[in-house]
Amino acid sequence: MRNELEVKLIPIYILSRKHLVPEGSTIITAMEYAGFKLKKGIGCREGFCGACASLYRLETDFKLHGGLGCQTVVQPNMQIVQIPYTPSPKAIYDLETINPEEEVFTATYPELYRCLSCNTCAKICPQEILVMDYVQAGIKGDLALMADLSFDCIMCGLCAARCPAEITQFNAALLARRLFGKYVNKKGRFLEDRIKQIQDGKFEEGYRELMNLPKEAITKRYFDRELNFKIT
Amino acid sequence: MKRIPYYPGCSLQTKAKHFETTAMAVAEALDYEMITLPRWNCCGAVHSLTSDDLMHHIAPVTTLLRSKEFSEANQLDDSRLVVLCAMCLNVLKRTNKRVIELIDDRTKMNDFLYLESSKYDGSTQVIHFLELLKEIGWDVLSRKVTHPLSNLSVSPYYGCLLLRPKEVGIDDPEAPVIQENLLHSLQAKVVENPLKNRCCGSYHTLADKQVVVDLSYDILTNAQKAGAEIITTSCPLCAFNLDQRQEDIIKKYSGFKKIPVVYFTELMMIAFGLPLKNAGLDQHYVDPRPLFIEKEMYHEE
Numbered sequence: 001m002r003n004e005l006e007v008k009l010i011p012i013y014i015l016s017r018k019h020l021v022p023e024g025s026t027i028i029t030a031m032e033y034a035g036f037k038l039k040k041g042i043g044c045r046e047g048f049c050g051a052c053a054s055l056y057r058l059e060t061d062f063k064l065h066g067g068l069g070c071q072t073v074v075q076p077n078m079q080i081v082q083i084p085y086t087p088s089p090k091a092i093y094d095l096e097t098i099n100p101e102e103e104v105f106t107a108t109y110p111e112l113y114r115c116l117s118c119n120t121c122a123k124i125c126p127q128e129i130l131v132m133d134y135v136q137a138g139i140k141g142d143l144a145l146m147a148d149l150s151f152d153c154i155m156c157g158l159c160a161a162r163c164p165a166e167i168t169q170f171n172a173a174l175l176a177r178r179l180f181g182k183y184v185n186k187k188g189r190f191l192e193d194r195i196k197q198i199q200d201g202k203f204e205e206g207y208r209e210l211m212n213l214p215k216e217a218i219t220k221r222y223f224d225r226e227l228n229f230k231i232t
Numbered sequence: 233m234k235r236i237p238y239y240p241g242c243s244l245q246t247k248a249k250h251f252e253t254t255a256m257a258v259a260e261a262l263d264y265e266m267i268t269l270p271r272w273n274c275c276g277a278v279h280s281l282t283s284d285d286l287m288h289h290i291a292p293v294t295t296l297l298r299s300k301e302f303s304e305a306n307q308l309d310d311s312r313l314v315v316l317c318a319m320c321l322n323v324l325k326r327t328n329k330r331v332i333e334l335i336d337d338r339t340k341m342n343d344f345l346y347l348e349s350s351k352y353d354g355s356t357q358v359i360h361f362l363e364l365l366k367e368i369g370w371d372v373l374s375r376k377v378t379h380p381l382s383n384l385s386v387s388p389y390y391g392c393l394l395l396r397p398k399e400v401g402i403d404d405p406e407a408p409v410i411q412e413n414l415l416h417s418l419q420a421k422v423v424e425n426p427l428k429n430r431c432c433g434s435y436h437t438l439a440d441k442q443v444v445v446d447l448s449y450d451i452l453t454n455a456q457k458a459g460a461e462i463i464t465t466s467c468p469l470c471a472f473n474l475d476q477r478q479e480d481i482i483k484k485y486s487g488f489k490k491i492p493v494v495y496f497t498e499l500m501m502i503a504f505g506l507p508l509k510n511a512g513l514d515q516h517y518v519d520p521r522p523l524f525i526e527k528e529m530y531h532e533e
Contacts, residue, residue, distance in 0.1 A: 102246045103246075115273075115274065116276070116287055116288065116290060116291055117273040117274060117276070117290060117291035117294055117295075118287060118290045118291075118344075119290075119294070119345070119347055122347055123346075123347055132273065133271060133273070136272070136273040136274060139242055139274055140240075140242050140245045140246060140274075141245065141246050142245075164287065
């Protein structure tokens with residue numbers, strides 16, 4: 001079957017060994033094509049779980065790049081290694097009793113204060129997060145900013161692997177988001193309000209009307225409804 | 233209202249928050265809006281003296297670069313960068329000097345900072361808030377005074393990093409007068425402390441606080457002997473060592489009498505008749521309020 005598709009093969013280097021793989025593959029599919037059986041360093045294949053962090057270099061620049069194996073397309077002569085896990089301290093804390101003060105990290109992740117502001121973390125982040133900026137937000141006690149800036153983190157661990165100050169940025173950010181959710185962010189009242197409206201029978205009449213409509217009318221209403229996004 | 237960029241530094245947004253709020257209020261009264269840099273990082277706190285380790289200069293260079301970009305993008309009236317903390321001032325100015333003088337270092341650091349949107353050329357001029365006040369003019373300040381401090385004997389304390397090394401200091405390292413001139417404009421009685429530029433012990437406060445206890449004892453008692461009722465400072469670490477460590481000074485030196493230590497901006501708030509609710513007068517180990525009440529400068533709300 002493969003021959004019939006006339007796939008162009010390009011050379012890449014996995015763990016320094018040359019392999020010919022189909023052009024347009026991701027790192028993960030290229031590794032599988034090359035015969036690797038991936039049991040670790042592989043997960044959702046959709047760019048969300050952060051399990052397939054990889055380091056690579058290209059011929060075109062001097063940089064050590066970070067990327068997700070399932071999202072990064074291979075290029076000719078790319079050198080690749082997977083970094084499925086970075087050993088990282090994980091603080092044990094009780095969110096019910098922890099004090100969301102500015103110095104919360106002195107007890108949990110004191111390494112945070114070792115930050116040299118070199119921004120090496122942001123250079124390697126596959127999610128293009130301003131990692132150093134959120135570490136600095138933590139140092140100055142701004143949990144809201146830290147939670148906001150780190151929101152897209154998938155905890156792949158590359159920042160911690162590269163940090164000259166040996167910080168575990170992503171675990172500290174997780175704590176910041178937890179504290180932000182629990183103590184800083186305003187509690188939404190939408191759910192409570194809506195439940196009360198339902199219990200008070202606010203929607204009874206509309207619901208009865210809908211149940212008695214013929215199918216065509218329901219379909220029409222469905223497509224005419226107010227949207228805050230586009231159906232593509 | 234003139235707009236000028238402001239770099240807080242870590243202490244000014246945590247332990248020394250009221251130094252920032254009072255400085256901003258005082259600046260506003262003098263028609264200056266201090267605009268906090270939107271993206272700033274810790275300056276490193278201590279200037280690295282190694283000549284071959286540029287990594288420790290990256291933090292201040294990033295801050296200086298972002299200040300330049302911020303003031304250009306927002307067309308601020310004044311592009312200089314104001315700081316309040318003596319340590320930040322010292323680190324930022326010394327690093328800037330290096331960037332200007334050592335072209336190889338500048339190139340290397342700019343190459344390293346390739347994620348930034350422009351290169352840094354050393355053009356950010358860093359000034360201390362006291363220098364800004366001096367420039368606004370002591371006569372302008374004195375006209376703002378509604379509650380003269382004429383009944384208060386104040387001893388200004390400088391410490392090290394506002395004055396040394398000379399190339400980055402804001403005044404004569406041996407005989408500074410900038411705080412004295414400020415206090416005169418508030419009509420305070422200025423008391424000369426011979427140890428006003430002696431080191432407070434700085435970070436020894438963490439490793440061996442007895443070092444700081446002894447140094448602070450000397451500084452405080454010399455001010456008291458000269459007749460001081462209160463001491464002003466401009467550095468959050470000096471403020472901590474001179475104020476908080478009095479708790480331990482008392483244990484070691486019987487007969488020591490506590491003396492309040494405040495930021496100069498807190499006295500300006502009083503002299504200018506600004507609201508004292510958020511002036512942080514309650515943020516001190518030695519509460520200055522009884523003294524202010526005794527001098528009829530402050531009333532409990």
